[in-house]
Amino acid sequence: MxxxxxxxxxxxxxxxxxxxxxxxxxxxxxxxxxxxxxxxxxxxxxxxxxxxxxxxxxxxxxxxxxxxxxxxxxxxxxxxxxxxxxxxxxxxxxxxxxxxxxxxxxxxxxxxxxxxxxxxxLSDETKIDQEILNSQFSILNSLLSASPGQKILLVEKYSRNQEQALAFCQNQLLFLRELLHQKTYNPKPIYHQISLNIAQIARMMRSLQKSLILLKNNVNPRLLIENLLISYPN
Missing domain, CATH: 3.40.50.300 (P-loop containing nucleotide triphosphate hydrolases)
Incomplete structure (x- = not known):
């Protein structure tokens, strides 16, 4: 090799x-x-x-x-x-x-x-990388089960700099799009362990899209990710 x-x-x-x-x-x-x-x-x-x-x-x-x-x-x-x-x-x-x-x-x-x-x-951009999806599934699953205090402790992991915060938001958005597609069209979604409903997924996607815009305008990445994670449903 x-x-x-x-x-x-x-x-x-x-x-x-x-x-x-x-x-x-x-x-x-x-x-x-x-x-x-x-x-x-x-x-x-x-x-x-x-x-x-x-x-x-x-x-x-x-x-x-x-x-x-x-x-x-x-x-x-x-x-x-x-x-x-x-x-x-x-x-x-x-x-x-x-x-x-x-x-x-x-x-x-x-x-x-x-x-x-x-x-x-890599496949075309329209095809989702399964390795990235599985990684984001684990991250989101952990965040949804975390208490507000635990979420605060996780903030630094995803917000050490602007690039890291951008990658976190982009990858979470990528996963949520796939999750929304599965819950809409697949009676047996792969990521069935995540109990979010379609309305919750849509709200989270809007928050992530706004976060990406703010990050590109040099908003403090730590404060932004902190507010974003706190807004995630439990």
Whole structure:
């Protein structure tokens, strides 16, 4: 099995969500504040200096996880020198490291990089990733059974920064859309353990949509997620 993974298809947010789930599997732990996890993500371009720095990180032994895990989000933003530098790492990857790349498609990267990766192609955006749905089911199920005090304790887990709060709201909205579809059209819904009725689901979806708009306008993520979780029915 190849030590590196390339995730293609879907949209950028969905690719990164899949990459972080894979990273969690390799780490055997969460990615947040994990000394064995590194994320490279840039709005414009990823430079060769960042990849050279990465070489030193992946050569280390894991601090506490099963492996050193690196996610290069939207790896197609790497400059050509950066891609060539990454290729040298992929040619002889350290045994205790895993590198996960995301990109719109394999043609956006050097063929020699692609050939050294296991490719995971996501379905079209209209098709739901079952792994993400199952994860969000567990989260929502826990939140619905939590007391107001327990919800407050969970706030930090989903609101350390704007990006994390956005991902939480987007993934919850994704799951609730699927739940609404199942409860409307499926007499035996997969997620029957969640006892929300259609009106409750619709209200929660509206709250999440408003939350996404507010987050994009730089509202404090912690306060927003706190108010959102308290509004969830028990």
């Amino acid at each position: 190849l030590a590196s993974i390339l995730i293609t298809g879907g949209d950028a947010q969905k690719r990164q969500a899949k990459a972080l789930l894979k990273a969690t599997d390799f780490l055997g732990d969460k990615t947040e504040n994990n000394p064995d996890f590194f994320l490279i993500k840039e709005e414009t371009s990823i430079k060769i200096a960042q990849i050279r720095e990465l070489k030193g990180k992946v050569s280390l032994k894991p601090f506490s996880a099963k492996a050193i895990v690196v996610v290069i989000s939207e790896a197609d933003k790497m400059t050509l020198p950066a891609q060539n530098s990454l290729l040298k790492i992929l040619e002889e990857p350290p045994q205790s490291s895993r590198i996960i790349l995301t990109a719109p498609g394999p043609k956006t990267l050097l063929p020699t990089i692609v050939s050294r990766c296991q490719i995971i192609h």
